[in-house]
Amino acid sequence: xxxxxxxxxxxxxxxxxxxxxxxxxxxxxxxxxxxxxxxxxxxxxxxxxxxxxxxxxxxxxxxxxxxxxxxxxxxxxxxxxxxxxxxxxxxxxxxxxxxxxxxxxxxxxxxxxxxxxxxxxxxxxxxxxxxxxxxxxxxxxxxxxxxxxxxxxxxxxxxxxxxxxxxxxxxxxxxxxxxxxxxxxxxxxxxxxxxxxxxxxxxxxxxxxxxxxxxxxxxxxxxxxxxxxxxxxxxxxxxxxxxxxxxxxxxxxxxxxxxxxxxxxxxxxxxxxxxxxxxxxxxxxxxxxxxxxxxxxxxxxxxxxxxxxxxxxxxxxxxxxxxxxxxxxxxxxxxxxxxxxxxxxxxxxxxxxxxxxxxxxxxxxxxxxxxxxxxxxxxxxxxxxxxxxxxxxxxxxxxxxxxxxxxxxxxxxxxxxx
Numbered sequence: 001x002x003x004x005x006x007x008x009x010x011x012x013x014x015x016x017x018x019x020x021x022x023x024x025x026x027x028x029x030x031x032x033x034x035x036x037x038x039x040x041x042x043x044x045x046x047x048x049x050x051x052x053x054x055x056x057x058x059x060x061x062x063x064x065x066x067x068x069x070x071x072x073x074x075x076x077x078x079x080x081x082x083x084x085x086x087x088x089x090x091x092x093x094x095x096x097x098x099x100x101x102x103x104x105x106x107x108x109x110x111x112x113x114x115x116x117x118x119x120x121x122x123x124x125x126x127x128x129x130x131x132x133x134x135x136x137x138x139x140x141x142x143x144x145x146x147x148x149x150x151x152x153x154x155x156x157x158x159x160x161x162x163x164x165x166x167x168x169x170x171x172x173x174x175x176x177x178x179x180x181x182x183x184x185x186x187x188x189x190x191x192x193x194x195x196x197x198x199x200x201x202x203x204x205x206x207x208x209x210x211x212x213x214x215x216x217x218x219x220x221x222x223x224x225x226x227x228x229x230x231x232x233x234x235x236x237x238x239x240x241x242x243x244x245x246x247x248x249x250x251x252x253x254x255x256x257x258x259x260x261x262x263x264x265x266x267x268x269x270x271x272x273x274x275x276x277x278x279x280x281x282x283x284x285x286x287x288x289x290x291x292x293x294x295x296x297x298x299x300x301x302x303x304x305x306x307x308x309x310x311x312x313x314x315x316x317x318x319x320x321x322x323x324x325x326x327x328x329x330x331x332x333x334x335x336x337x338x339x340x341x342x343x344x345x346x347x348x349x350x351x352x353x354x355x356x357x358x359x360x361x362x363x364x365x366x367x368x369x370x371x372x373x374x375x376x377x378x379x380x381x382x383x384x385x386x387x388x389x390x391x392x393x394x395x396x397x398x399x400x401x402x403x404x405x406x407x408x409x410x411x412x413x414x415x416x417x418x
Contacts, residue, residue, distance in 0.1 A: 005083055005102045009352040010120025014082070014104070016350065017127055021120070022078055022105030027068030029097045031061045050173065051207060054142035058209055061097035062086050062138060069099040070115060078103035080114040082123055084136045086213065088201070116215040118195045118239065124353045125239025126194055129246045129344045131217040135188045139181030140211045141173050142203055162295065163326070166261035170328075171299075174198075174257050177212045182229035190216035191225040196236040196255055198332070221341030222251060235334045237314050240354055243344050245313070251339040253309045258299035258331045260292040289319055289327065296331040309335030 004021040006014070011021055065086065073081050084101035101115065115136040118126060126133065185193045196214035203209045214234070225231040235242065235252035242252070264284065296317065304312050315333030 013124035018108040020106035022103035029064035065097040065099040079107040122239040170259040182232040185216035192233040258296040292329040304335035
């Protein structure tokens with residue numbers, strides 16, 4: 001009796017590729033940061049930016065869990081694993097990393113073992129479009145706003161306009177995570193990463209992990225990457241979208257992203273509050289969001305030009321409030337260009353590969369160990385984690401640290417000599 005995590009449509013599409021789903025396979029790893037690592041990461045949290053000790057801990061834990069999943073699949077005689085996902089949760093004060101997916105027990109002759117984040121329907125679209133799956137890959141970075149950046153950014157929010165301290169940090173960190181995923185893909189001989197998903201997850205007080213996952217693949221018509229991550233094409237488009245673009249002769253070049261954090265400002269906030277008392281458009285807020293969107297679009301356009309793309313497709317934008325009067329606009333899309341030899345095997349996809357499967361089980365809450373708490377840009381969990389080190393919180397930390405240094409010194413100076 002096989003127990004699979006695949007839907008009926010996914011099973012059908014896998015069958016059309018010659019694959020047969022097997023049992024669920026899992027792999028896990030429980031890790032501790034250690035005493036010195038915890039102390040070091042706490043100090044780094046105050047300083048701000050990437051917290052390397054936490055980044056490496058999470059990366060090692062996730063890769064250990066993925067390696068155990070692959071080992072279990074090999075013991076079952078599987079040819080591959082599809083629908084692979086990686087999660088983390090709290091376990092008795094430690095961190096547990098869990099990877100799970102569905103093994104493929106049968107397949108076409110000559111199939112090399114692979115792991116993919118794609119479902120059966122997505123996998124069909126990828127393979128039909130010419131992308132041979134190789135390995136599930138990831139790129140992550142753990143970071144904190146930090147005391148210095150929080151204070152300077154907090155003062156900057158008093159004036160209207162973009163808060164460059166926040167915008168530059170978010171843009172740099174997200175591109176760093178993408179680079180790490182491309183580097184991992186190049187190391188396994190891939191020249192593309194498809195089905196990319198971006199999650200932002202809280203990790204402790206004031207720390208956030210940015211995680212990008214996808215499937216490292218090889219397409220015979222894309223340039224060989226060798227060991228050069230910059231040559232690895234990246235895309236967050238669905239399998240059906242990749243297939244449609246291939247029919248038109250387009251290939252993905254790179255996932256492009258942009259962030260703009262903007263403050264309404266003290267004066268603008270007061271003016272908007274008074275304006276809200278009467279019916280009508282709030283011109284201050286309207287122009288603020290409009291300007292931030294334009295900056296994001298300009299950044300996306302310039303990045304796409306820099307990598308030799310012809311256009312950006314699938315662009316999505318999200319506006320969210322980080323704090324009262326402080327908003328973040330995020331844009332993400334896939335830069336594409338015309339390339340010879342991109343025609344897929346078939347000119348159309350079966351209906352089962354296009355239908356989106358509904359999730360009939362939805363659990364909310366349940367503490368930090370609950371699954372389903374990962375999210376794309378801008379969920380309540382990220383906002384909660386970021387607010388742990390708000391500008392006011394940073395000021396409080398500064399006062400506490402200052403008192404911790406001054407009071408002992410005063411005590412030593414004022415203590416009567418014997």
